[in-house]
Amino acid sequence: MTTSPNAPMTSPTRRDLTAENALPYVPPGSGRTSSTDPGRSRTESSKQEWDRDSELSLMSKAVIATVFGLALLVAAFAVIGRLGGWAADYGTILVYLAFFLWMSIAGRVFWWGADTLIAEFKKKSNTVGDRR
Missing domain, CATH: 1.10.287 (Helix Hairpins)
Structure with a gap:
């Protein structure tokens, strides 16, 4: 099966993500919520923060x-x-x-x-x- 070099990509991975429309990286346990997760409140995320005393x-x-x-x-x-x-x-x-x-x-x-x-x-x- 040969394909034309001008054939559209059929990869399941999106290739059109750029810095403008990419989601921001929020490290786990940072206490910050992503703007795309409106259901999570500040109190829910603070429960998962790193506890220095537990180390x-x-x-x-x-x-x-x-x-x-x-x-x-x-x-x-x-x-x-x-x-x-x-x-x-x-x-x-x-x-x-x-x-x-x-x-x-x-x-x-x-x-x-x-x-x-x-x-x-x-x-x-x-x-x-x-x-x-």
Whole structure:
């Protein structure tokens, strides 16, 4: 089936949207309502706004990251003896590249959490010493 180069486009996607007639982008949770949504009131949109108090503290995130990273490292060390068999079955490059990637991600997550915890403890110990 051949079509003429002058045949109209039959794509379901509209191609005539320009900056003048495009809808404005309203990020979710921004508290603003779109002009095309008249049924939503300001109070309904404010219920969905981001609540800063509901977010985890930096210490909580650091503890979670440290434990998760440590669990990933323990899992990697638990299977380190099987790498040779997996390399023979699935290919040396693939297995060792995947292991390197796993260890890199696990190490980075663990050290971010550990460094953050150490910095928080140092900050707290410095402020405790200042009170004396």
